[in-house]
Amino acid sequence: MSLEAESFKRLRLAVRLARRGHAGQFRKGRLKEIYYCHPKRVCKAYLKYKFNSLDGAIACLCHDLVEDTELSLPDIEREFGPTVESLVDYLTKPPELPSLEYASLMNGWSLEAKKIKLCDIEDNIISSRQISPDRRERMLGKWLAFLSNLNEISVGSCEKTSEFLDKKRKVCELCRDELSTCNRLQEKSALLQNNQSTP
Numbered sequence: 001m002s003l004e005a006e007s008f009k010r011l012r013l014a015v016r017l018a019r020r021g022h023a024g025q026f027r028k029g030r031l032k033e034i035y036y037c038h039p040k041r042v043c044k045a046y047l048k049y050k051f052n053s054l055d056g057a058i059a060c061l062c063h064d065l066v067e068d069t070e071l072s073l074p075d076i077e078r079e080f081g082p083t084v085e086s087l088v089d090y091l092t093k094p095p096e097l098p099s100l101e102y103a104s105l106m107n108g109w110s111l112e113a114k115k116i117k118l119c120d121i122e123d124n125i126i127s128s129r130q131i132s133p134d135r136r137e138r139m140l141g142k143w144l145a146f147l148s149n150l151n152e153i154s155v156g157s158c159e160k161t162s163e164f165l166d167k168k169r170k171v172c173e174l175c176r177d178e179l180s181t182c183n184r185l186q187e188k189s190a191l192l193q194n195n196q197s198t199p
Contacts (some may be wrong), residue, residue: 007054013079014061015040021069029130038123039063045119050163055080056112059087063116066092087113091120099142107148114150115164121146122171126177133185140179147172 018039025035043060046052058080065071066088073092077085090113093102106117121143128136150168151160 009056010080011061014058017071017079018061018065018108021065023069025068027127027130029127031130033130035064038127041061042119045092046116046123049167050113052115053112055083056086056087056116056142059091059112060116060119062088063120069120086110087116091116097196100145103142103145103149106146106152107151109150110171111152111161111164114152117146118150118164118167118171122167122174125171125175133182137179137182140175140182144172144175144179147175 019036022035022039026150027033039061042063045059046060047057062076062080062084066073066076071095073085073089087110090109093099095124106114109117125140125143128139131180147168152165152168
């Protein structure tokens with residue numbers, strides 16, 4: 001089997017595993033989007049990087065499987081090897097760990113894991129437009145904390161980071177803009193409620 005055919009086979013397996021693992025799951029919000037659409041979009045965004053990898057693309061598709069399904073890290077390693085398992089491990093928040101503590105660990109992640117997380121946050125920001133403004137405000141604040149820890153420094157890495165930094169800047173701007181819009185909507189809603197309750 002050629003290297004290209006083997007790569008395609010591994011990617012197709014990741015697609016099937018993500019689809020099957022997230023079967024019956026839906027994204028939060030009014031639209032009830034099928035969950036699998038999220039890892040697929042994260043993978044597509046990741047593949048736009050000039051320096052991407054097959055293992056990175058597979059990890060994008062699998063990034064929520066350990067956190068949200070019955071699959072474990074050993075399952076991921078058995079199917080795709082230690083590199084994908086390591087990336088998914090970075091991207092899996094332990095249930096007992098508070099979000100801010102999890103964010104502080106991101107400084108020590110590999111650059112590849114940071115690229116995937118950046119694509120994940122970007123998609124989460126956009127798709128969160130379907131949830132209530134008060135809940136969304138909390139989530140956007142959490143994602144800003146995550147973004148502040150996704151620096152370009154990666155131990156032992158000599159990859160060029162300008163593309164990563166450019167994307168991070170854009171995602172930070174998107175998050176701040178969305179947070180600002182969210183705040184305005186909440187203020188408007190509070191004003192309307194006050195006006196309605198005033199006799």
